[in-house]
Amino acid sequence: MNSEAVSPLLVRKYNQPVPRYTSYPTVPYWKESLDVAEWKEVFRQQFHEENHTNGISLYIHLPFCESLCTYCGCNKKITTNHSVEEEYLRAIDKEWKLYRRLMRQTPVIRELHLGGGTPTFFSPLNLKRLLDSILKDSIVHPQHQFSIEGHPNNTTPAHLKVLFEAGFRRISYGVQDLDPEVQRVINRIQPLERVQVATANARAAGFTSVNFDLIYGLPLQTLSSIENTIRSVIELRPERIAFYSYAHVPWTSKAQRLFNESHLPSAEEKISLYLKGKELLLEAGYEDIGMDHFALPVDELSRARKEGRRHRNFMGYTTQATGLLLGLGVSSISDAGIAFAQNAKTLHDYYEDISNGILPIRKGYILNEEDRSFRRYILDIACKGQTSFRSEDLDLLRELVFPGLAPLEADGFLRFDETGLELTPAGHYFIRNCCAPFDLHKLRDEAGGKKFSQAI
């Protein structure tokens, strides 16, 4: 589809606040007081079922950054004081031991992701200590996939060596935009040369998958600045490119209040930026993996899409092969298939719970049968572009969902009947809007006061 094929009228019509559906129910509908005993029981059971068949996934949140990128919506702590590393690692180690007590077998680690924040804020020696403490009493799955988010400005060959030796083969660099003026306004100065060196270092260390994150919709971005950025990065042949829409949520992200909102592109301009980027990526041999991800055909995500193995979680699209994701660290989210749990969002609360020897969970949700069914519809649409309906759900679907699908069908985004739904090529630009009619929590939210970023 080219830029003319997406009507500006439809872009305006559907540019409503809509969740990204990295979970269902979405985080605003989770309970503030998850019963920790209930979560432990769900975790124990899911661990027991998954560990000996698929293994488990681990996400470790490393929240520190040396400087604030003004577009950032992540949970981070800005500091240049590196003595914070020690205390944080001690807390992660204690949290891991609390979970180890719930595991009756040696954990089989299949997936491990270090995210942030800036994981490479930590010294190579400290990253090694962290990984040693987790892996020394675990079994590493033979088909393990270990990955890290690296900052091009501070990922050193020493970091890469430690990570490679621990089994990491994928690194994602936050590139975002290479235009100097855009970098100045987002306070993230990293010239192309830095990205080139970081990429070359990762390849030299033995990493087989280098991924870049880019953002469209940032202040001062133009069609020509996006074109320059994309043309420069594809020269480096990263295996994957996540081309994210900037989420403007100044009510939750104070740094975004620093933007002059008149510098932000309009919804129509944003979709033009996306379409220009997409056109260049497809021309360069990348495949559209869905929503905001592109990958070379050799990449695991490309293969997973063709084989229907794609999954969507808090990290976006993944090839997650396990049914248990354990999140460690401040603000981390765990997903046990039928339940979510999120850790305390401030370091103070996180440390306090850990020092009291209790799991630092502050929020979560146990899914009922209806949630599980509607979660599957949303995941299917986001990951496969189609879904089939259970006859047991038909009354609910007719009453609450089909009325929301009808206008989307009329606008040419999908086709549906009482057996299921399929997106059209145009619908792939509006996936969030096409998932939203299945979000029963949002539909029933009488107050309607929850806020999400715009769909485009």
Ligand code: SF4
């Ligand atoms: S974008 Fe990344 S590096 Fe920048 S402040 Fe946020 S977490 Fe830190």
